[in-house]
Amino acid sequence: MSWEVMAAEQLVWGVMEEGWRKGPWTAEEDRLLIEYVKLHGEGRWNSVARLAGLKRNGKSCRLRWVNYLRPDLKRGQITPHEEKVILELHARWGNRWSTIARSLPGRTDNEIKNYWRTHFKKKAKVSSDNSEKSKARLLRRQQFQQQQLLQQQQQQQQQQQTQVFDMRRLMSLLDENENRVPTLPQMKQDASAAATTIFPNTIDDHHQVFLYSVFNNSAALPEATNHDQDINWDGLWNMDEFSGNIYYSNSANRATLRTSAATPYY
């Protein structure tokens, strides 16, 4: 083949980079890929170029097969029922498109992702804009209430000057491994260590009860799983900037998330 022909082919067929073709697939490429999968099955995508004579890298081949050529793909518009499922599962799992796709036979993660972005992202933005306004109103109300609360607490603090309660230091000790999801025994150990470090002589009954209740909340949780890595635990601890109080939250959400993620959608 002359260089002129090769150059012309590249212009017509797409970009060549390091020997791999990129861009839209041709009918001939599709045919070669289908034949390859018929003969060798799915997988070993990096062998496709060698065995099927395709000038595509493995990733490109896999994507083309999974998103376009697979015989079990459902063509056509997303049905209202599928849309309902997508909304429901996205509310549950967020952008885990492949997980959502597993509950919608014949639909690909890419298809669902695109559908979401084009159909719902804008709606979500509009509703979030509205919720921002109500959030601002709520914030103003909360600030007023917090000011009043602060005044009350200042009065109480004057009565309790003997108790120095450095919760920030406690937080830094407990969160030494940021975003790590400790096992229950680890959490109890951490609590004990933190308590004795911060309050070597002075931890009183009140704070012991507090720490114990923190870890009792977590006792309702199932053992940590790999899935925990996918959950953002940043919101696990909340600190009230004004009063210095901390409270444990999301334990119920965490349990719900974990069980729901393990349950297939029907």
Added chain:
DNA sequence: AACACGGTCAACCGCTCCCTC
């Protein structure tokens, strides 16, 4: 008719996870 604009979707990219050696 021509242009601008927005929606759609196939394909690519970069990252992470997992398996094998």
Added chain:
DNA sequence: TGAGGGAGCGGTTGACCGTGT
């Protein structure tokens, strides 16, 4: 046990197309 490769995932890009002006 760690390195390397394969596979999968989510985010992003860009081409194409329809519609409005």
